[in-house]
Each structure stands twice: as structure tokens, then as C-alpha cells.
Amino acid sequence: MAQNFLDLALTPAVLAAQEHAYGRAAVPGQPGDRDALGPEEVAFVTARDSFYMATVSETGWPYVQHRGGPPGFVKVLGPNEIAFADLRGNRQLISTGNLAGNDRVALILVDYPRRARLKILGHARAVDRGVDPELDARFDVDRPGGRVERILRIDVVAFDWNCPQNITPRWTKSEVEAVVAPLRARIAELEGLSRG
Template structure:
């Protein structure tokens, strides 16, 4: 069984591009790997609660892709089980492009970024929106009361595939908190 992400992404056109550019043989390893990588494991559990920013793509009814930044306090992305993530969607620019796209096609891809440690987790999944009027208990689980932003809805993502990606071109960036923590005096034993 191949990795779930290669089953989703290695279309005939992608395989042809890999062949043309000389990486097809190396990418066969993804297709021959017995670990499907479609479960949230300890490795992902070590990253996801620290995330405060990610990017989510969706596809419009006209076929055009759309990528949107999602942000919140650390921990706003919740692991609900080994196959499911959720997050509260806070009020933003009120264009509702992702929300509208998901009404037509529930496929999404998330790119979770940990800039300080130069890590990137790619997640392919299917999303559904939840609203307080329909699922108040589930939306309440996603809400972070200390974060003073208005929750408009929640997103529940069923994880179909995930993969950590090469850190080669990720520039280290730090939040203010991370930056000042680097200069705090360390306690001596």
C-alpha cells in the first residue's frame, strides 16, 4: 500500500513530470512505502498543539485554487482523534471564499508551519463546517475562551494523508515570545 499522499497527488501528469525532471525513481519509494501515513501519530501530536499559523487551500466551483492563512493562539488546532482535526474559525475579512468553496467541494490541504524549528506538515483532508446552532458542544471544544476573537464557525478536518516535508528552504522565523526565550538566562544545576 503506498503512502496516502502519493496515492492522492501522484497523478499521471505528476508522474510524467517526475520522469522528465529525473525524480521518478526516488519518488517510487513513496508509492512502495508500507506506512500509509494517514493517521495522526506521536510525531504529529508533538507539533500540532504548538501551531499558531497554517495555510489552507480549497478549490472554487470554477476550478481555481484558493489559499488562506489561518491563525490563532498556540493550540487552536485541536486533535480530536487519530483521523480528525478541528479548529475554530475566527471572524476575518468577511469574504467567505473558503467557506463558499467548501460548500461545493470539501477537499482541503493544510500546510502547518513551525518556522522556529523549520518544520512543515502537509495534510490532505475533507472538511466540514460546523455552526453553534447545529453542534454547540463540538464548537465549544474548539473555542479558546482566553483568545479574544469572535468565533464564526468551526472546521472539522478528516485527515486522509499527511507528510512532513523537507526543511531545506524554510527560513527560521520566531514569534516575539520565542525570540525573547532564546535570551533568557538558563538556571544552573
């Protein structure tokens, strides 16, 4: 079971906020071993087609960026490691630059139809394309379009499942099309019958 997330998140200032608001604060444990991703987390992460990742700048500003790709674009390399390809973008390299000064990242991954979300804390490092050919091979770096410049490897330290509250269910175009296809076929069939 994941233990580490709250142990890391419940800092003295957070506990003080709880005390101020509710008159009492949670009792955090000592951050311990890293939380290992289990089968549920692995299935969830590898099914996602997008997520958000926050980094921290050397001036202390948080920075959040959206990442997207076909399901499977986030790979689980081990119980404590996930990775994804960083494509050539607008050449700002804000996330990559931030990681050079502070390797901490926070991710949020959402399954909108199921109204489930997973938060991950970890340490990330950028591995330039060409440095680790075996790693590159897992990411199809030579595919046409969207040139892969580097792989971002994230050492997962902690994760936490959020409650479904306030997640509006949304479906992607392909998910809607899969549901609508038999209805379209049935309509076409009925139209054929009524004409015949």
C-alpha cells in the first residue's frame, strides 16, 4: 500500500494550516521506502493518453506542462520507475531546465470516464537521445513526426489515488466513436428496412 505520499506532503506548514482550519492536524509518519507501483497503478499509467507534470524552477516557481500521446506513451520501466519521451517543442525547455536545478516532479494523471486520478511524486532526469540506445529503442525515437529529443525518467517516490469528486466524465473522440458505431450501424440497418 502507498504510504509515502502524505508523509512527504504533510509538511509543518501544511500541518499548521490544518490546525488553523480544523483545530487539529494529522499525524504524519516518517517518509520511508518508496511506494512501489502495483498492478492497478501500472495499468492506469500505461492506459493514459495525457497527464500534467509540475517542476520547480531555480527561483522557486512551480511550472506545470501538459503531456500527451497515444495510450502507452508513458512506460513503466520498473516498480519505481516510469518514463516518457520529450518531443521537440517550442525550444523553451522549461521542464528540462528546471530538472537540472531541482529534480522533483509532481504528476497528475486522470481517467475522465472512470473519474479516477492518480498523483505521483518523484525525481526526474532527462536522458538525451542517443545516450542509452536500449532506452531509445523502447520509445521509437525514429518515428516520423514529433522528434524525440530526450527521455524523461522518473524515479517514483510516492503516489496517491484521489477521490472522484469534481471530475466531470469526458470521453475521447475514439471512445465516443466506439460506443456510437453499433448505433450508427443499427440506424443504417433500420433506414434500409424502412426504404425496402
